[in-house]
Every structure is written in C-alpha cells, then in structure tokens.
Amino acid sequence: MEALRSTARIIVRYRVAFALIAIFLLVVSIYGIQNLRFESDLRSMLPEGHPAIDDYTTLQNEFQSGDSTIIVVKVSSIEPGGVYDVRDPQVIQAIYELEQRLLQREYVTDTISIADIYMQVLGRLPENEEEAKFVLDVLPPETRNQLVSRDYTTTMIVVTISREKNSKTLVRVYEGIQEDINDVKFPKNVEVIQTGNIGITYRILELLQSDLNKTMAISFIIVLALLLYFYRSPVKALIPLTPLVFGVAMTLGAMGLLGIPLDLATTTIGAMLIGMGIDYGIHVTNRYYEERKRGRTIEEAAEEAIAETGKALLGAALTTVAGFAAMYLSSLPMLHNLATTLILGLSLAALNAVVITPSVIILEEDVMKKLKGHYEVPEIRSHSGFVGKAFRSLGEAVRRKPFAFLGAVFLITLIFGYGVTQVTTEVRLEKFVPKGMPEIEALMDIRSDFGGQDELYILVKADDVRDPTVVRSIYRFENQIKADTYYNNVFDSESIADIVVQKYGYIPDDREKIKEALKDYQGVQLVSSDYSMTVIKFTGDFSGSSIDDFRKIIRYFEEEVQNAVFPPGVSLSLTGDIYLNYVLDQLTNEEINRISMYGTVFVVVIVLLLFRRPKVSLAMITPMFLGALWTVGFMGLAGIPFTQTLAGVISMIVGLGVDYGMHLTHRFLEEMNEGNPRPIVTSIESVGPGILAGALTTAGGFLALLAGELPTIHDFGLTLAFGIFASMFAAYLVTPALLQVFYGKKIGGDAE
Structure with a gap:
C-alpha cells in the first residue's frame, strides 16, 4: 500500500508532465488510425497451417476456383411497358452484353448464363420471344431448371473469379462487377442483384465500417448521458470520460500501426472499450469526490483516490486481462486479434484513469475556484437521494439476512441452468448479414428456384x-x-x-x-x-x-x-468455402470450452495470488462464475448462438465479472480493518453506486452495438450487456452475503 501511495504522490505532483506525454501519444495514435484496415476473408479466421487452409489454397492456385459471384436477373414488377419474362430477347441481349463486359475483367475466368445456351444452339441470340422459348423448351428439364426458374421470372449469371484473397481486391472485384451491371441497360421491370460469396462478403465489409462508427458514437452518447445523470454537471461528467477518449484513440491507433485488422470481432472494440474503460475512471473519480466531501484538500483527495482504489483497480485490470488472455490459447486468429486489442485497450484505459484523471479533476477544481472565488465541495447523485438510500437499504438487508439472498441466487441459477442446455453454434457467413438485404433475398431466390448454388469441392490427388x-x-x-x-x-x-x-x-x-x-x-x-x-x-x-x-x-x-x-x-479431401465454414464451426465448438476453462483458471489464480485468503477470494469470484453461467443460460433462452465472435465471450465475462466482487470485497476489508462495526453496509453504500454507474456505462457501451446492422454484432452487444448486469447483480447479492456469513461473528454481525 505504501508503494501505491508513493506512486500516487508522484502522479499528482507531476500530473502536467504525464498529461503532456499522453497528448503526444494521442497525436501518434491519430496517425495510426488512418492505417486501419477491414478484413472479412474466411481464411483469416482459421489457423495457419490447418489442412483445410492448405487444400483451399491449392484449389485457388491450381484451379482458379473456390470463388464466384452470382448475378441474379429477375422480373421484380409487372408495370406496363416493361417485360414479364426473362426469355424476352431484350433481357437475353442485356445478359449477353453484361457477360462480354465481365469477361474483359482480368479476374473473371468464366461466365455461364442462358445467353450461352442460345449462342451454342443458334450461333446467335434469339430474335423474338417464340424463338427464345423454343430453344429452352427443347432442353432437358434438369438443364433448363439450372438456368431459369419454373415461372420464367428469374435467371442468373454464374461468374467464376480468380483473385487474391484480401479485402482490397474483394472491394475492387465487387465494385468492378457492379459497375458493369450498372452500365448495361436492362429493360423495365428487371432487377439485377449481385450475390453469392463475394456479394455477401462485400456487404459484411461495408457494414463493418458503418457499424464501427455508428456504435462508437452511440456508446459515447449513452455513457455521457449516464455520467451527466450521476455527476449533475457537464464538466464533471467529462472528467472520467477524458482519459477514456485517450485510451480508445490510442488503441485504435496501435491497431493501425501494428497491422491488426478490424474484422467481425474487433469491429466491436470501440464500443466495448468505451463501455468497459469508463469503469476505471468512475471509481477514481467517485473516491476523489468522497474524500473531498470528508474535507481533504484536492491533492490529498487525489492521492487517496489513487492509493485506495489503486489495489482494486490493479486487481480488476489484472483479472480482466487474465480472462481476455485465455483467448490467446485459441487456434482462431480472430480471437487472438480481439484479445490483443482488448488487453491493450483496457490497460491503456486503466493507466489513463490513474494518470490523466487526477490532472483533469484538479484542473477543473482550479478553474472553478477562479470563476467562483472558492473551492466547491462536489455533490454527486450516486451518493445521495434515491440511489444512496437504495444501497443503504440493500446493505442493511444483506447484513441481517445473508442466507435469504443466497437462496434467491440458487433459484435464479436453476432457471438459467436450463438455458445452458439450449445453446447452439452458428458460423456460416451468410447468417451474419441482416435478413431483408437484397443479396440475401437473391440467395434465397436461387435456393428456391434453382436448388442452390453452394459449391463443394473434392480435391483428388494421384x-x-x-x-x-x-x-x-x-x-x-x-x-x-x-x-x-x-x-x-x-x-x-x-x-x-x-x-x-x-x-x-x-x-x-x-x-x-x-x-x-x-x-x-x-x-x-x-x-x-x-x-x-x-x-x-x-x-x-x-x-x-x-x-x-x-x-x-x-x-x-x-x-x-x-x-x-x-x-x-490416390487421396481425396474436401475443400471450398462451404467446407471452410464447417471447419470453423468445429473449431469454434472446441474453442468455447477450452477458452472458458482457461480464462476462469487464470482469473482465479490472479485473485488467489493478490489476496491469498480463500474466503475473501471465494466471495470475489463467485459472482464471476454466476455471471458467466447466467449469461450462457440467457443465450440459450434467447436463441443467441455461439459464433466465432462469441467464442471468447465467457472468458470475457469472467474477466469483467470478477471486478465488481473485487471492489466490494476490497472496501469491506478496508472498513473492517479500520474497526467499522458495519463494514457490509458501508462497503455497499459507498462502492455500490460506483459499481452501478460502471455497470450501466459498460452495458450502455455494449448495448450501443445493437445499433449495428450485422446480426453477430447485435448478439455480441446484447450478450455482453447481459453478462455485465448478471455479474453486477450476482456481486450485489452474493459477495456481501458470503462476507457476512464468513465474518459476521467476528465483526459482531447478526447473520441469520
């Protein structure tokens, strides 16, 4: 503790120098942000050296296969003056013209459409509808049904693509094909949609970029609104937010400088860091205002806030990092990237909270003194009014009847235990695009009209x-x-x-x-x-x-x-995009249990090393277990599947959930050591509002992900938000109850 106090004094004394260093790093980070790139290639989600990747690479290199786009041509309306049948010569002429344009692209290796049938049979395109109908009628039904729907309102062009598998070339390919589609004049009533693997992947990339900006903006608004409520002042609300802005910008900048891409998992990083990182600043700020209310000077309050919350913050940061670090044990590169960004982001958020927050708080107090002529003792809503009374009542209730709270937790656990048995997994790329998107609707049309156009390859070697x-x-x-x-x-x-x-x-x-x-x-x-x-x-x-x-x-x-x-x-092996999806599904199922187990073990070990008291550690980590269990049960009950993005969610909940029990336990021990006869009541009353504010802002950041359009981003945000609330309620109900049971007699409590 003395080391923390010495560090706190250094931080307060040299706060201006620390702030200038942070500003310099912020400028460097802005440069790094400009180098951020987006990635949605399926191969990047699988481990290097996996046999499925090797076979897929062979397929690409040797056969220029495994990648295609499908252009759906359909009669979408029956307005007068337009066509009503894809066998209309105008439609066939437009299809043929589009094919010729596409074949001029260096990455297009082949195209197949009904226009090719006419060129093979007639040596030219049909001149009238009767001729067009006759040629198709003489084809075998199975051949005809591969090209035209039974009601003759839909046909398609299958385009085989040879390209490098990265997001830049995918965008170039998609936009080039779309340009050709737009340049060809199709007759009235005809709609042309690019779908298939390239079309869907392009749409995911587009949504990733828009979702990143949208969810970050909304999470900032939610967090700011909650801070305004708790701190009653726009200026004071910005105090815990300022170091967070530094942390988020530095993290995104580091991603750009280190070449870490924004993918289906790391796109959530902005909103997540805003939600999680604010927690550190809130605890430092709340403790500062609590000390100022007790009559301490601004320097003394800042030092006390850093020193007293420092151990809890250090423990919270270490356990959170330990939970996230378990994702490094996964074989999925996507989870490695997510773990790196989360650990980096939360470390920066914690560091900025103890280094930048004192500078901002003292600066704000000095400015207000110059404006008003005197220092003003802050009053925040979280320690007064309805919120303060509610936590005081909760503390008294737990002190009197801890076993009643433990019984209620047991009943809740039974309900969510059933939900655990209902959880599934889902990794298919097309399921990540919102329903109603033209690309998905077109894909559904293909499956219903043509029996599907998914491609699965058997690689034969001899x-x-x-x-x-x-x-x-x-x-x-x-x-x-x-x-x-x-x-x-x-x-x-x-x-x-x-x-x-x-x-x-x-x-x-x-x-x-x-x-x-x-x-x-x-x-x-x-x-x-x-x-x-x-x-x-x-x-x-x-x-x-x-x-x-x-x-x-x-x-x-x-x-x-x-x-x-x-x-x-002779050897045979499966390959292709469809098979990669299957391999990813199998790996995801394997990784969920392994990551969750190791994440839990890491966190428990950190807690035991930090506190070295089994009873204290049990009180801290029990909410973590319950929060994770309730979260999985919620996923099962809500029909949210595990995806490659959500594979590490339990490890994340474990890392985050232990923080709340840790803050309550740390304050309880502090009060008990100082001779407080009712440490449970004081710890809940003093730390409880900070936990609530932190949980609300954290969950608010996660819930901002619901504003994204990608379903997997929705599920990620909703699951993490529920996990935060589950961990918070478990901490309120379980940690104080266990501490009262363990230490009630020692402190003269009357636990029943």
Missing part, C-alpha cells in the same frame, strides 16, 4: 489423374453422391469423368483418349498443370438449411470421401 482407373473411380464416386441427393441436397456435379463420358459415351481404357478429351475441353479448369490433381465440383443447397442439417450434410461428404474406393496412392 500420380496422373488421367489414369483410366482414376477417372472411372471419379465417375463412380460422383454418381454415387448424386444418387443420394435426398440426403445431401446435391443439385449438380462436374468432373473430368463427365468430360470423357460426354465425348465418348463411356470411359475408355486408353489413357491417350482421355488426354485428348481433356485437351479439347474449353470449360472451367478441372485439372492441375502437372495432372497430379483434379477436382470434383458439387453444386447444391448445403448451407441454406439449419446448422444441424448443414453439419449432417458435410459429415455425409466426409464419410463418403473416407470410404471412397479409389486405386492405391
């Missing part, structure tokens, strides 16, 4: 895939999968075996004939340059169903690949 036995095995495997379409939702397939059968009507034993068939083929590349690899491409509705059905479908493919009969030396 000495030479043109070997007749290999080609024959591919053909047999492919048809076996297609025969199970009722179970696997396969709509179509494509392989080198199909090319050979199309040319000869069978698979010859002569390897030279197979080479000739493949040499003459002009479609999408299906064979690697050295003929050591080929792909079997399956198209269907794989991810449009429920998450459980999605898993069953991919597990079906895994089993079929594992049990496939191929010649010795």
Whole structure:
C-alpha cells in the first residue's frame, strides 16, 4: 500500500508532465488510425497451417476456383411497358452484353448464363420471344431448371473469379462487377442483384465500417448521458470520460500501426472499450469526490483516490486481462486479434484513469475556484437521494439476512441452468448479414428456384489423374453422391469423368483418349498443370438449411470421401468455402470450452495470488462464475448462438465479472480493518453506486452495438450487456452475503 501511495504522490505532483506525454501519444495514435484496415476473408479466421487452409489454397492456385459471384436477373414488377419474362430477347441481349463486359475483367475466368445456351444452339441470340422459348423448351428439364426458374421470372449469371484473397481486391472485384451491371441497360421491370460469396462478403465489409462508427458514437452518447445523470454537471461528467477518449484513440491507433485488422470481432472494440474503460475512471473519480466531501484538500483527495482504489483497480485490470488472455490459447486468429486489442485497450484505459484523471479533476477544481472565488465541495447523485438510500437499504438487508439472498441466487441459477442446455453454434457467413438485404433475398431466390448454388469441392490427388482407373473411380464416386441427393441436397456435379463420358459415351481404357478429351475441353479448369490433381465440383443447397442439417450434410461428404474406393496412392479431401465454414464451426465448438476453462483458471489464480485468503477470494469470484453461467443460460433462452465472435465471450465475462466482487470485497476489508462495526453496509453504500454507474456505462457501451446492422454484432452487444448486469447483480447479492456469513461473528454481525 505504501508503494501505491508513493506512486500516487508522484502522479499528482507531476500530473502536467504525464498529461503532456499522453497528448503526444494521442497525436501518434491519430496517425495510426488512418492505417486501419477491414478484413472479412474466411481464411483469416482459421489457423495457419490447418489442412483445410492448405487444400483451399491449392484449389485457388491450381484451379482458379473456390470463388464466384452470382448475378441474379429477375422480373421484380409487372408495370406496363416493361417485360414479364426473362426469355424476352431484350433481357437475353442485356445478359449477353453484361457477360462480354465481365469477361474483359482480368479476374473473371468464366461466365455461364442462358445467353450461352442460345449462342451454342443458334450461333446467335434469339430474335423474338417464340424463338427464345423454343430453344429452352427443347432442353432437358434438369438443364433448363439450372438456368431459369419454373415461372420464367428469374435467371442468373454464374461468374467464376480468380483473385487474391484480401479485402482490397474483394472491394475492387465487387465494385468492378457492379459497375458493369450498372452500365448495361436492362429493360423495365428487371432487377439485377449481385450475390453469392463475394456479394455477401462485400456487404459484411461495408457494414463493418458503418457499424464501427455508428456504435462508437452511440456508446459515447449513452455513457455521457449516464455520467451527466450521476455527476449533475457537464464538466464533471467529462472528467472520467477524458482519459477514456485517450485510451480508445490510442488503441485504435496501435491497431493501425501494428497491422491488426478490424474484422467481425474487433469491429466491436470501440464500443466495448468505451463501455468497459469508463469503469476505471468512475471509481477514481467517485473516491476523489468522497474524500473531498470528508474535507481533504484536492491533492490529498487525489492521492487517496489513487492509493485506495489503486489495489482494486490493479486487481480488476489484472483479472480482466487474465480472462481476455485465455483467448490467446485459441487456434482462431480472430480471437487472438480481439484479445490483443482488448488487453491493450483496457490497460491503456486503466493507466489513463490513474494518470490523466487526477490532472483533469484538479484542473477543473482550479478553474472553478477562479470563476467562483472558492473551492466547491462536489455533490454527486450516486451518493445521495434515491440511489444512496437504495444501497443503504440493500446493505442493511444483506447484513441481517445473508442466507435469504443466497437462496434467491440458487433459484435464479436453476432457471438459467436450463438455458445452458439450449445453446447452439452458428458460423456460416451468410447468417451474419441482416435478413431483408437484397443479396440475401437473391440467395434465397436461387435456393428456391434453382436448388442452390453452394459449391463443394473434392480435391483428388494421384500420380496422373488421367489414369483410366482414376477417372472411372471419379465417375463412380460422383454418381454415387448424386444418387443420394435426398440426403445431401446435391443439385449438380462436374468432373473430368463427365468430360470423357460426354465425348465418348463411356470411359475408355486408353489413357491417350482421355488426354485428348481433356485437351479439347474449353470449360472451367478441372485439372492441375502437372495432372497430379483434379477436382470434383458439387453444386447444391448445403448451407441454406439449419446448422444441424448443414453439419449432417458435410459429415455425409466426409464419410463418403473416407470410404471412397479409389486405386492405391490416390487421396481425396474436401475443400471450398462451404467446407471452410464447417471447419470453423468445429473449431469454434472446441474453442468455447477450452477458452472458458482457461480464462476462469487464470482469473482465479490472479485473485488467489493478490489476496491469498480463500474466503475473501471465494466471495470475489463467485459472482464471476454466476455471471458467466447466467449469461450462457440467457443465450440459450434467447436463441443467441455461439459464433466465432462469441467464442471468447465467457472468458470475457469472467474477466469483467470478477471486478465488481473485487471492489466490494476490497472496501469491506478496508472498513473492517479500520474497526467499522458495519463494514457490509458501508462497503455497499459507498462502492455500490460506483459499481452501478460502471455497470450501466459498460452495458450502455455494449448495448450501443445493437445499433449495428450485422446480426453477430447485435448478439455480441446484447450478450455482453447481459453478462455485465448478471455479474453486477450476482456481486450485489452474493459477495456481501458470503462476507457476512464468513465474518459476521467476528465483526459482531447478526447473520441469520
């Protein structure tokens, strides 16, 4: 404690120098903010060196596959003077013109549409609607249904893309294709929408950028409004907010300088830091005003505030960091980035709270003295009026009947315990886009009208895939999968075996004939340059169903690949964007338990090392366990699934939730050591309002995430806000009750 008092005196004495250093770092951070980048590539969410990543990279490099965009062309209205059928020659002409424009782009490798059918059959585009209808009518139904909906109001252009997998090229590709769409004049009543993997990912990137700015602004407004209520003065409300602004700016600047991207998880960092970081400034400010009310000078009050809250703040910061640090044990890079930014942000917030806050408080008091001619003893709402009376009553109630409070907690835990059994996971990228978005609606149209356009690839490796036995095995495997379409939702397939059968009507034993068939083929590349690899491409509705059905479908493919009969030396593996989603789902399920367990262990160890008293530690950490348990139960009851973003949420709640019990316990021990006969009442009455203000502002920052448009951001904000309130209520109900039970007789309490 003496070391903290010495540090406090140094901070107060040299506050101006510390403030100038902080301002310099703020300027550097503003430069770093300009270098921030956004990332939504699925591969960046998976660990480096994972076999699924290696196979996916092979798919990209060797076959220029695994990435595509779908352009939906549909008749969206029946206004007079427009077209009512996609077989109208004007529509077909526009589609053909769009294809020609797209093929001029260096990243477009192939396009498929109904216009291609007419060019193959007629050698030209149809000149009238009767001719257009005739060509489609003579096609086999399964071929026709792949291109045009049964009511002839919707068709699509499938565009195969070859590009580097990063957000900058994705934006360039999407905007280039959109530019071509806008430049082509489609007839009246026709709507053209770009969807598929690129369209959805682009929309997520766009929403990430808007959500970051929106949620940060709203969280600031919420926090400021709460501070205005508690401190009754705009100037005093800015005191705990000022160091927070420094901390948030420094964190974002560091992300830009260190190259940490803003992704589905780290986009929430601004609102989260505003919510969490304000807690530190509030505790220092509240203790300062409490000491000033007792008659201390401004320097004495500042030193006392830093010294007395310092240990609790240090413990709170260390336990929070310990909870977040557990995310480093995850194999998911996204959680590593989130852990880094949260630890950095909260460390800066805590540091700024004890270094900047005294400077701002004393500066404000000095200015007010010059304006009014005297120092004015501050009066804050949280220690008076209804709030003050409520906490005094709570303290008295806990002192008299601690077991009644523990019984109420047990009943609450039973309810949320049921919710724990209802929790699911969800990692599919398309589920992160709000319902009603044109890209999602178009994707739903594709699934209902065309049976889906999800692509799943089987990578086949052999000495030479043109070997007749290999080609024959591919053909047999492919048809076996297609025969199970009722179970696997396969709509179509494509392989080198199909090319050979199309040319000869069978698979010859002569390897030279197979080479000739493949040499003459002009479609999408299906064979690697050295003929050591080929792909079997399956198209269907794989991810449009429920998450459980999605898993069953991919597990079906895994089993079929594992049990496939191929010649010795031939290996098969699943790959593609759809399979990466599945791998991420499996990893997320594994990471949730591991991160939560290690996060809890880390926090418990920190608490035990700091306080070295089992009873005291138990009183501190019990609300943490309950807050985490209630939060998971809430997710189950509310239907909020675990996502890659929420995989570390329990570890985060554990790190944050212990703070409230720690502040109450620390003040209880301080009062008990000073001989206070009613330390429970005093600790709840004095620290309780600060915890409430901190929890409200923290939850307010998290609830600001509800203003974002991405569903995963909504869920993240709502879950964390509930976790904060759950931890706060658990601390109010459990920590004082346990302390009263443990120390009631020693202090002369009358616990029943």
